[in-house]
Amino acid sequence: xxxxxxxxxxxxxxxxxxxxxxxxxxxxxxxxxxxxxxxxxxxxxxxxxxxxxxxxxxxxxxxxxxxxxxxxxxxxxxxxxxxxxxxxxxxxxxxxxxxxxxxxxxxxxxxxxxxxxxxxxxxxxxxxxxxxxxxxxxxxxxxxxxxxxxxxxxxxxxxxxxxxxxxxxxxxxxxxxxxxxxxxxxxxxxxxxxxxxxxxxxxxxxxxxxxxxxxxxxxxxxxxxxxxxxxxxxxxxxxxxxxxxxxxxxxxxxxxxxxxxxxxxxxxxxxxxxxxxxxxxxxxxxxxxxxxxxxxxxxxxxxxxxxxxxxxxxxxxxxxxxxxxxxxxxxxxxxxxxxxxxxxxxxxxxxxxxxxxxxxxxxxxxxxxxxxxxxxxxxxxxxxxxxxxxxxxxxxxxxxxxxxxxxxxxxxx
Ligand code: PGA
Ligand code: ZN
Numbered sequence: 001x002x003x004x005x006x007x008x009x010x011x012x013x014x015x016x017x018x019x020x021x022x023x024x025x026x027x028x029x030x031x032x033x034x035x036x037x038x039x040x041x042x043x044x045x046x047x048x049x050x051x052x053x054x055x056x057x058x059x060x061x062x063x064x065x066x067x068x069x070x071x072x073x074x075x076x077x078x079x080x081x082x083x084x085x086x087x088x089x090x091x092x093x094x095x096x097x098x099x100x101x102x103x104x105x106x107x108x109x110x111x112x113x114x115x116x117x118x119x120x121x122x123x124x125x126x127x128x129x130x131x132x133x134x135x136x137x138x139x140x141x142x143x144x145x146x147x148x149x150x151x152x153x154x155x156x157x158x159x160x161x162x163x164x165x166x167x168x169x170x171x172x173x174x175x176x177x178x179x180x181x182x183x184x185x186x187x188x189x190x191x192x193x194x195x196x197x198x199x200x201x202x203x204x205x206x207x208x209x210x211x212x213x214x215x216x217x218x219x220x221x222x223x224x225x226x227x228x229x230x231x232x233x234x235x236x237x238x239x240x241x242x243x244x245x246x247x248x249x250x251x252x253x254x255x256x257x258x259x260x261x262x263x264x265x266x267x268x269x270x271x272x273x274x275x276x277x278x279x280x281x282x283x284x285x286x287x288x289x290x291x292x293x294x295x296x297x298x299x300x301x302x303x304x305x306x307x308x309x310x311x312x313x314x315x316x317x318x319x320x321x322x323x324x325x326x327x328x329x330x331x332x333x334x335x336x337x338x339x340x341x342x343x344x345x346x347x348x349x350x351x352x353x354x355x356x357x358x359x360x361x362x363x364x365x366x367x368x369x370x371x372x373x374x375x376x377x378x379x380x381x382x383x384x385x386x387x388x389x390x391x392x393x394x395x396x397x398x399x400x401x402x403x404x405x406x407x408x409x410x411x412x413x
Contacts, residue, residue, distance in 0.1 A: 003028035009072035023114035039367035045314030049109025049343035092346035135382030154210030166247035191228035209392030237281035252290035266296035297331035370397035377404035
């Protein structure tokens with residue numbers, strides 16, 4: 001039994017300086033104050049759990065989270081304090097019942113996630129086990145360190161929109177987190193110095209720390225990635241692979257893709273992706289098509305299957321119903337799992353299990369708006385997820401997760 005003594009919340013800031021929620025919990029018979037911060041996306045899917053913001057333009061451009069803080073500090077305080085729960089699913093179900101809406105429109109996905117995760121931390125603490133062990137017990141999985149997929153270049157909504165695609169990621173083929181980070185460091189700074197020479201400018205970083213040079217042609221960015229890998233003495237397609245988050249929903253208009261100022265069809269885009277896959281040793285394509293282009297996702301899978309994962313982010317929104325739909329129509333082969341897209345930990349674990357039941361690869365992913373909290377690393381390790389996508393190797397909100405993986409790898413927990 002988990003006996004809740006105290007619940008509260010505070011509005012804190014995320015890596016974009018935007019407000020987010022930090023929730024706190026104390027249990028009866030345990031003096032420790034458990035806390036958790038929730039992340040927030042910018043390149044969001046239309047089926048994500050609703051994120052509630054104040055809308056008061058006088059504070060943080062309408063992005064304040066005081067309404068959610070108020071819900072936790074009054075309504076949920078009354079509902080949760082001095083109540084005990086058997087386990088995570090009983091707690092999450094209670095939250096879902098209180099909200100009672102399909103997309104968490106009453107209290108907000110940001111509110112429910114803060115409570116769901118702080119309960120997980122408190123329960124793990126009460127059981128005196130590391131957070132990753134708690135997640136692995138919940139999901140009945142064997143903990144395993146994930147392969148890193150690390151942003152090298154960013155465009156789209158995470159940068160100035162200069163390149164249409166959102167991320168080009170490095171996927172080092174090494175057997176430790178430490179070695180993968182070292183390899184990434186070499187390539188990241190080589191790419192930065194190459195671009196400084198060719199573009200004569202100080203490199204700017206995007207929201208997730210990826211380099212965001214003034215190249216508006218996606219092919220050029222791929223070429224720069226390939227060159228930096230080569231310059232460092234690594235073999236692309238052997239020592240390292242690339243992955244891409246196309247985030248195609250964000251350059252889709254009126255049934256066409258606005259690619260470099262030209263309208264192209266789904267079939268044209270699929271061809272483009274197939275060419276990149278071959279030329280640049282891409283092992284995973286995320287959101288290669290728009291989130292409602294369901295008719296063409298199976299085409300994409302057919303055209304590329306066997307060569308590369310076809311991963312749904314906006315398409316699936318970590319939502320069990322959408323995952324089932326994609327599995328029935330063979331529209332994807334892999335899941336990007338973002339807990340806040342669906343709202344509670346239990347729902348995200350259901351999505352994880354659905355994906356795994358069909359042998360899909362799962363990437364546990366951060367959001368572009370992150371905090372210093374490192375729970376995501378424990379989640380990826382605890383679930384034994386195939387991959388983790390945190391962002392680049394700069395900025396503390398990303399490094400808190402990489403550094404937590406380093407700790408876990410070293411057995412320090
Ligand atoms: P978001 O982007 O967190 O801004 O939604 C991440 C992604 O698209 O993978
Ligand atoms: Zn994405």
